[in-house]
Amino acid sequence: MKKKAMFIALVLLLYVLTALAACVDTSPSEPEQPERPEPSEPIEPAEPVEPPEDYIFWQAQEGFSYGEIERVTYRSAVTGTDRHATIVLPAGYNENKRYPVLYLLHGLNCDDMSWTNGVYGLPMNAQYIAGNAHYFEGAPEIVIVCVNSLLNASETQPDWNSPDLTAVYDLTGREIVTSLMPFVQDNYSVSTSRESTAVAGFSMGGREAVLTAFAYQDKFGSVGAFSPASFGDDVISASTYVPDLALTGEKFDYVQVTCGLLDTLLGVASNLKSKLEDIGITPAWSTPLGMHSPSVWREALFDFVKSAFA
Numbered sequence: 001m002k003k004k005a006m007f008i009a010l011v012l013l014l015y016v017l018t019a020l021a022a023c024v025d026t027s028p029s030e031p032e033q034p035e036r037p038e039p040s041e042p043i044e045p046a047e048p049v050e051p052p053e054d055y056i057f058w059q060a061q062e063g064f065s066y067g068e069i070e071r072v073t074y075r076s077a078v079t080g081t082d083r084h085a086t087i088v089l090p091a092g093y094n095e096n097k098r099y100p101v102l103y104l105l106h107g108l109n110c111d112d113m114s115w116t117n118g119v120y121g122l123p124m125n126a127q128y129i130a131g132n133a134h135y136f137e138g139a140p141e142i143v144i145v146c147v148n149s150l151l152n153a154s155e156t157q158p159d160w161n162s163p164d165l166t167a168v169y170d171l172t173g174r175e176i177v178t179s180l181m182p183f184v185q186d187n188y189s190v191s192t193s194r195e196s197t198a199v200a201g202f203s204m205g206g207r208e209a210v211l212t213a214f215a216y217q218d219k220f221g222s223v224g225a226f227s228p229a230s231f232g233d234d235v236i237s238a239s240t241y242v243p244d245l246a247l248t249g250e251k252f253d254y255v256q257v258t259c260g261l262l263d264t265l266l267g268v269a270s271n272l273k274s275k276l277e278d279i280g281i282t283p284a285w286s287t288p289l290g291m292h293s294p295s296v297w298r299e300a301l302f303d304f305v306k307s308a309f310a
Contacts, residue, residue, distance in 0.1 A: 048138040057132050058125045058298045065091040066131045069116055074183040078175045081153045085180055086112045087188065088127045090134065090141035094189070099143045100309040101190040102130075103176055104301075105201025105208050107229070108165075109157050112148035115301075122294045129298060133305045140309050143190050149208055151175055160236050169204055173212030177219055193221075195253055198308045200224030202297040203265075207231055210272065213252065214245055222254040222308035226300040227292055230268050240267035242275045254308045255283040258300035260290035 052061055060066055067089035076083045090099065104126060106114040115126040126144055133139035148155055151171035158164045176199070185192055199220050201209040206228030213223035232241040255276060259269035266287065276283050284307065290296040 048136050051132075051136040055132075055136065057136075057302050058123065058129050060125075060128050061132065061135070064131065064135055066127050067091045067093055069127060071113070072183075072187075074180060076175060076179045078151060078171055078179060079153050083155060083175075083179075084112055084148055085183075086116060086146035087184075088116065088130065088144035088146065089188075090143065091131060093143075096189070098189055098191045098196075100140055100196040100198070101143045101145060101184065101188075102305065102308070103145045103147055103180075103197075103199040103212075105147050105149055105172060105199070105205030105212075107201070107203030107205050108160070108235075111150060111155070112146040115144070115146045119294055124294050124298060126301060129302050130305050133302055137306050139306045142305060142309065143184075143188055145180065145184055147172065147176060147180060149175075149205065163233075166233055166235060169208055170211065172208040173215045176212060177216050181219070194219060194250075195221040196309060198222035198224070198254075198304075200226065200256070200301070200304050200308075202226040202300070203292065204229045204235060207235070210245075217247065217249050217252075221252060222256075222304075223252055224256040224258070224300065224304040224308070225269070225272060226297045227259045227263050227265050228257070228268055228272055229265065238264075240271045242268065242271045245275050245279055247279055247281075251281060254304075254310075255281055256285075256300070256304050256307070257283045258286045258288070258296065258303070260292060260296040261287045262289070262291045263296070265292060 055061060070087045072085055072087055073082050074085065104115050110119050115124050118124045130142055130144060134141050149169050149172045150157055151168050158168055184190055197220050199209045199212050200223065206225035209223055210225050210228065213220045229235045230237060230239040230241055231243055232239040257269050257273050259266050273283055273285055288296055288299055
């Protein structure tokens with residue numbers, strides 16, 4: 001009985017340590033940067049195959065290959081420091097093809113590895129979601145750029161009560177366009193066209209995806225907000241504030257707003273939907289049964305990658 005109790009305690013300890021490690025950076029601080037030649041061929045459309053009987057869209061499927069994950073270091077013109085981003089490549093990444101590119105944003109208390117490593121100790125698996133959307137749904141192969149929105153020199157989260165919290169995150173759009181996007185285009189075979197460039201994110205990342213897309217409408221053709229946080233100065237509140245939005249050029253090709261039906265931020269998402277409709281944009285709108293959780297964000301990402309580059 002004593003041995004059994006010790007075994008159970010050890011299992012519980014391992015579970016807790018795994019959960020705590022979900023958002024911890026364990027990669028080298030200065031990984032070697034890849035060299036990419038100039039691409040010359042467009043990507044080919046996908047022919048979907050029948051999924052396995054026990055298919056789960058956010059898990060790796062036996063017999064199918066998934067791309068590499070690279071954590072890179074680049075120089076930021078915003079912070080004046082070296083910063084990190086996580087790149088998810090498609091399986092069989094071909095330097096002679098141009099791929100659509102999705103800039104993917106995280107929520108509070110997470111970082112650029114959250115979309116691949118998971119949050120709250122729960123899986124996110126953007127790498128498998130994108131691969132399965134290609135194999136089984138006919139979505140194009142894409143390059144995913146997971147952005148670190150902790151826009152300070154130390155890449156650390158300000159205190160939740162700090163006035164710097166929103167200021168740090170709200171530099172995300174500027175960081176992408178001035179620093180990260182040029183790095184990605186120089187080092188990876190991605191399309192530079194507006195229609196092949198998208199931005200999306202969960203929670204605080206949903207807020208930042210919208211702010212980024214509307215601030216740089218010439219850069220992004222599609223935008224996705226998954227359980228978006230309040231657009232007010234105090235995001236740790238019950239505020240459902242969303243500012244008036246305006247189009248300065250072409251309409252977006254695809255806009256998606258997703259929020260769990262039991263999420264306390266459903267009011268923000270609903271208000272965002274109304275603000276978009278006020279300017280003639282009808283977003284793809286869904287409220288799956290769920291709370292503020294990875295189960296909702298995984299499904300939202302799956303829907304997004306199937307539609308954003310169609």
